[in-house]
Amino acid sequence: MTAHLIDGKAFAAGVRARVAERAQALGVTPGLAVVLVGEDPASQVYVGSKEREARAAGFHSVVHRLPATTSQAELLALIQALNGDPAIHGILVQLPLPAGLDEDAVILAIDPAKDVDGFHPVNVGRLALGQPAPVPCTPRGCLMLLKDHLGDLSGREALVIGRSAIVGKPMAMLLLGANATVTIAHSRTKDLPAVCRRADIVVAAVGRPHFVKADWLKPGAVVIDVGINRLDPAPGEAKGRLVGDVDFEAARRVASAITPVPGGVGPMTIACLLDNTLEACLAARA
Ligand SMILES: NC(=O)C1=CN([C@@H]2O[C@H](COP(=O)(O)OP(=O)(O)OC[C@H]3O[C@@H](n4cnc5c(N)ncnc54)[C@H](OP(=O)(O)O)[C@@H]3O)[C@@H](O)[C@H]2O)C=CC1
Ligand SMILES: Nc1nc(=O)c2c([nH]1)NC[C@@H]1CN(c3ccc(C(=O)N[C@@H](CCC(=O)O)C(=O)O)cc3)C=[N+]21
Secondary structure: OOOEEOOHHHHHHHHHHHHHHHHHHHOOOOEEEEEEEOOOHHHHHHHHHHHHHHHHOOOEEEEEEEOOOOOHHHHHHHHHHHHOOOOOOEEEEOOOOOOOOOHHHHHHHOOHHHEOOOOOHHHHHHHHHOOOOOOOHHHHHHHHHHHHHHOOOOOOEEEEEOOOOOOHHHHHHHHHHOOOEEEEEOOOOOOHHHHHOOOOEEEEOOOOOOOEOHHHOOOOOEEEEOOOEEOOOOOOOOOOOEEOOEOHHHHOOOOOEEOOOOOOHHHHHHHHHHHHHHHHHHHHHO
8 A cells, every 4th residue: 555645735725825815805914923032943944934924825924033042031021012912913932942931931921812822721721621712733734634634533543642732732632522532642651553553543743753663553544744853964965854753655555644744744834823813813803
């Protein structure tokens, strides 16, 4: 079997086009503020594409680039200013923050109505309770791809590998909300290959290249690879290749469908960020 490639890049372009259309019809310009503290080169890339795609969708997009030496008080003051700025409907603080800054306190300072990442405890609680809330962009994008490919997820065995607040936990909540039977694996899970072989759906969010092996997969499983890992450059390459958390070339011979890296989940994250910002803008007008 050669797995169907789930084209997140194409799907995300469709989501962005619908967002742009709705934004245009709105008569108000959705505003997104991204806050980047420090010089992490990978973060610079993501922030650049968020800004480009927000503008392409007709949004007002501002990026605040702060030095790694920024104090907690300075960062909190910026967030207060953005909370009070009526032109800004969505605030995203790029994580992780440099050492010395208190991530929890920063997230708590964001107005939950502008929390387009869905990381504020109020929004995390709402998601857990099944109440309407901005949903974290990466898991939301993964669920869109799964539903598009599989239709109804009811009763399917889903395994989420990873339990971070950004990806693993909200992914598990969304799958549960879609009536899948959900298992969450992490670094203390015993016999992960055996747990994985039971799953109809595998979402890998670990942060280790080639971590999920082909012989861990049930034949016909649907695999969503969230990982973004940069390999060391091969001789003659300026920068290393991007790969996911799944041993892609081997896995595609066992899975029925799989997302590539790049071109899978990553573009969906950005598309969902724009959609969450549009929704926040709509809610602010209501
Ligand atoms: N495509 C996109 O848009 C996005 C991609 N990413 C990528 O997704 C990946 C995961 O990100 P994130 O969730 O933030 O990462 P974290 O490092 O916060 O979490 C990694 C998770 O993997 C688990 N883990 C680590 N080692 C093992 C192991 N040997 N067996 C089983 N589980 C293990 C950890 O378990 P434990 O809790 O026990 O330590 C942890 O829960 C990264 O590659 C990141 O770059 C992230 C966000 C968006
Ligand atoms: N507050 C916060 N919210 C986030 O959503 C957040 C964050 N912090 N910190 C870092 C992670 C990572 N992340 C990605 C987004 C898009 C791509 C993406 O578009 N990737 C492209 C490739 C990009 C490239 O070529 O470099 C792809 O997979 O096709 C990747 C990773 C969001 N994150």
